[in-house]
Amino acid sequence: MQHKEDSWIPHFAGDRCLVLEFGKTIDRHLVDQVVAMNARISAALLEDKLDGVLECVPTFRSLAVIYDPLRSHPQSLIEELRQLDADEVQHTANNTSRFTIPVHYGDESGPDLAEVATLTGLAEQHVIDLHEQTEFSVYMLGFLPGFAFLGDTPKALHLPRRTEPRVRVPAGSVAIAMQLTGVYPWDSPGGWHILGKCPIPLFDAQHDQPVLFKAGDTVKFKSISLEEFNDITEQKTRGHFDRNTLVSETECGS
Numbered sequence: 682m683q684h685k686e687d688s689w690i691p692h693f694a695g696d697r698c699l700v701l702e703f704g705k706t707i708d709r710h711l712v713d714q715v716v717a718m719n720a721r722i723s724a725a726l727l728e729d730k731l732d733g734v735l736e737c738v739p740t741f742r743s744l745a746v747i748y749d750p751l752r753s754h755p756q757s758l759i760e761e762l763r764q765l766d767a768d769e770v771q772h773t774a775n776n777t778s779r780f781t782i783p784v785h786y787g788d789e790s791g792p793d794l795a796e797v798a799t800l801t802g803l804a805e806q807h808v809i810d811l812h813e814q815t816e817f818s819v820y821m822l823g824f825l826p827g828f829a830f831l832g833d834t835p836k837a838l839h840l841p842r843r844t845e846p847r848v849r850v851p852a853g854s855v856a857i858a859m860q861l862t863g864v865y866p867w868d869s870p871g872g873w874h875i876l877g878k879c880p881i882p883l884f885d886a887q888h889d890q891p892v893l894f895k896a897g898d899t900v901k902f903k904s905i906s907l908e909e910f911n912d913i914t915e916q917k918t919r920g921h922f923d924r925n926t927l928v929s930e931t932e933c934g935s
Contacts, residue, residue, distance in 0.1 A: 688703065688714065689714075689743075689744075697747060697748055697749065698746070699745075699762075701715075701746065702743045703742050703743060706742065707741045707742070707820070709818065709833060711742045712741060712742075712818065718765070722734060722746070722765065723737070731761060732753055733752035733753025734748050777898050778895075778898050780900045781903050782881050782928055783880060783881065783905040783909065783910070784876075784878065784905065785906070786855075787876075790854075790878035790910065791878065793856075794877070796874070797874050801840070803837065811835045812834070812835070812876060813903065813904050815834065816833075816900070817832060817833055817902075818831065818833055819832075821896050822894065822895070822896065825865070825866055825884075827883040827884025828864070828865065828883070829863065829864065830861050831861060831900055834860050836860075840857065840858065840874055842872040843873070845872075847870065847871055850870065850873075851865070852868050853878045853880060854871070854877075854879075855877045855878060855879055855902065856873035856876065857876060861873075864883055866883040880914050881893075882917075885924060
């Protein structure tokens with residue numbers, strides 16, 4: 682059986698965490714490898730073919746495998762993971778989803794839209810069109826509960842972080858920096874350029890699935906009017922809000 686010995690490098694982070702490093706850059710190809718390996722491990726666990734693994738945490742370029750050292754020997758675990766990464770199981774399906782979420786661009790919702798247009802040399806509507814027409818990939822989750830780093834922002838919109846970060850970025854803000862897009866799930870400090878605002882909470886502790894996205898999912902934004910945005914906000918205020926009815930989701934395998 683052929684092993685992909687060069688697909689990742691193992692590193693130990695303490696006595697119960699093995700980090701599989703796939704590379705050193707933020708790159709779609711590396712993210713796809715991380716997501717695929719995470720899917721292989723999940724499938725193996727469901728089929729009782731892998732013992733001792735407790736949890737996996739995907740990042741831009743690595744996968745942290747949390748394991749029970751009393752049930753799995755470190756070197757044996759590495760060999761088992763190499764077996765999973767063999768050619769015969771290379772095409773393991775990923776249980777990913779495609780989402781379409783609403784966003785109101787510009788005005789008070791997107792205070793940096795005009796500046797982004799100026800910096801990129803594009804009209805404001807062109808900035809909106811480029812962002813709305815892009816299918817983003819969830820590279821990883823981090824920074825805040827529910828914050829998804831979405832990759833593949835159009836190159837025409839690549840900008841460095843703001844030179845003066847904001848002390849408070851409102852929850853729901855849709856912002857860009859370099860090749861990434863993100864939606865702030867909570868009020869927090871932040872230095873990205875805010876294009877708009879999403880009325881859908883990406884983290885809901887009362888929901889069966891508190892975090893909406895997972896690594897490997899794809900996301901598209903749908904532009905809505907201020908009236909539509911206010912209507913959704915009013916639904917939340919009155920307690921009539923249902924996240925599932927306001928987010929378009931389809932299952933997909935890859």
